[in-house]
Amino acid sequence: MNNFKDFKNLTPFQKAAFIAISERIKGTKTVSINADNELLIWKNTERGLTNIIIHEENDIAFSFISAKGSEEKDIFYFTDKDTDFDKLVEDFETKG
Numbered sequence: 001m002n003n004f005k006d007f008k009n010l011t012p013f014q015k016a017a018f019i020a021i022s023e024r025i026k027g028t029k030t031v032s033i034n035a036d037n038e039l040l041i042w043k044n045t046e047r048g049l050t051n052i053i054i055h056e057e058n059d060i061a062f063s064f065i066s067a068k069g070s071e072e073k074d075i076f077y078f079t080d081k082d083t084d085f086d087k088l089v090e091d092f093e094t095k096g
Contacts, residue, residue, distance in 0.1 A: 007033060013058045013081060014039045021052060024089040043096050047072060050086060050096030062088060064095040 010018070010033075016037055022029070025041070032040050039054040048066040057059070058081045066072040075095060079088065 007039070009033075009037055010039060011056050011058075013053045014056065014077070017054045017081075017083075017085075020064060020085045021054075021089060021092075025092060027093055029092075041092070043092075045096045047096055048074075050092055052092055060088065062091055074088060 007015075018031075018041070020062040021041060022031075027043070029041050029043050032042075034040060037056055041052040041054070043050050046067060048064055048070060051061070051063045051065075053063070060079045060083055062075070062077050062079070064072070064075040068072055070096075075091070
């Protein structure tokens with residue numbers, strides 16, 4: 001999905017990061033915007049909730065919150081505008 005008509009308040013950074021990330025993700029994802037104008041790319045599986053959060057402030061957060069009872073470790077980190085999108089997407093696809 002590269003149609004931004006529903007995402008009219010996104011910054012140029014958010015749009016560029018979204019395109020770079022979404023073109024690399026092979027699996028299923030959901031995209032939404034929260035009340036803080038953060039662009040969320042996420043999926044919820046039996047293993048846990050995986051998020052890529054693209055902020056207006058030119059940074060990106062990644063989180064994996066393991067499902068209740070799971071042995072998997074939660075993960076959280078920030079990247080900046082010079083992020084390695086391949087690594088970010090690899091984490092997204094393999095953690096959840």
